[in-house]
Amino acid sequence: MAPSQSLSKSPLLAYVGLVLTPLFWAGNAVIARGTVQHIPPLSMSFWRWIIALAILLPIGLPGVIRHRQVIRQHLGSMIALATFSVAAFNSLLYCAAVTTTATNIALINATIPIFVALLAWLMLGDRTRPIQALGILLAVIGILTVIARGQLSVLTGLEAQPGDLIMVAAVFSWGLFSVLLRRQAVPLPALTFLTTQILLGTLIILPFYLTDLLAFSGGFEVSRQTVLPLMYFAIFPGILAYGFWNHGVQTIGPGSAAIFMYLTPVYASVLAGLFLNESLGVFHWVGGALILIGLLLATRVGRPGFRRRQAD
Structure with a gap:
């Protein structure tokens, strides 16, 4: 085996990448919370993908051209997938950052496997074991604990932070994407799929971004504080x-790679404490513990669950 081939299959590199991936996702929530006052959420979502496209197109466009017939044949599915992932999920996450904390965003985001399992049961008829159902229930209680900030009156009085509810909608959107990805699988290489999804998703965001720019937010000032x-x-x-996640899945398998996803709220709580002065309340610890136990029961028992194909 050539040295380069041995290096590419190194479990060490896969583990390093999988440790960094949830750190990057946590940073997404923390930086969004810290800059959303300077960059409107829809501007944040739109320009994030424009920059990503500028980086990806030189290497991804040849694949898009080469597989254009497949893309054309599955265009409806590709648009639906791009809507729920690139367009809706990220835009909703950034909208959530206006009125909730980075810690709450990360905790709710960590429940994606729960929503995927629930939607797979509702939409695809996937069988759910009793212990998995218990895991889903515990995770939902954990989410409600975080949203209610440990106070039942917040739920009964409908006083939850709008951002928490928007983040639940974001996670629900990613769950729909994951289920549709299974039901309407598109036979494309990973890089071609990602490039096409970002291109379509950016076009879907465009009219909403322009409406917000012209009628509401007025955009943002281009400076070091916003460009970085x-x-x-x-x-x-x-x-x-995205690259680290897929390399890790290919090297150590999806089941082992999924465990690293649970690091996201841990990283986020540390980063939010350091840079945003967010503190952890008792409800964070209780809700986080319930979510973690629920995730372990729902995703580590029986048939392997869905795995993230695309980054937050």
Whole structure:
């Protein structure tokens, strides 16, 4: 085996990449929370993908051209997938950052496998074991604990932070993407799929971005304070996290790789404490523990669950 081949299959490199991937996802939530006052959410989402496209097109466009017939045949499915992943998920996440904390975003985001399992049961008829159902229930209770901030009156009085509810909608959107990805699989190489998804998703965001720009937010000032976060969003939680995730899945398998996803709220709580002065309340610990136990029960028992194909 050639040295380069041995290096590419090195478990060490896969583990390093999988440790960095949730760090990049956590950074996405923390930096979004810290800059959303300077960059409107829809501007943040739109320009993140424009920058990612500028980086990806030179290497991804040849594949798009080569597989254009496949893309044309599955265009409806590709548009649906791009809508729920690139367009809706990221836009909703950044909208959530306006009124909720980075820690809450990361905790709710960590429940993606729960929503995928639930939607797969509802839409695809996947069988759910009793212990998996218990895991889903515990995780949902954990989400409600975080949203309610440990106070039942918040739920009964409908006083939840809008951002928490928007983040639930974002996770639900990613769940739909994951289920549709299975039901409407598109036979494309990973790089071609990602490039096409970002291109379509950016076009879907465009009219919403223009409406917000012209009628509401007025855009943002181009400066070091705004350009650097956008570069981070495009490169780290976008392109690099996607590449690291797929390399890790190919090297150590999806089941082992999925465990690293649970590091995201851990990283986010540390980063949010350091850079945003966010503190952890008792409800974070209780809700986080319930979510973690629920995830372990729902995703590590029986048939392997869905895995993330694209970055946050």
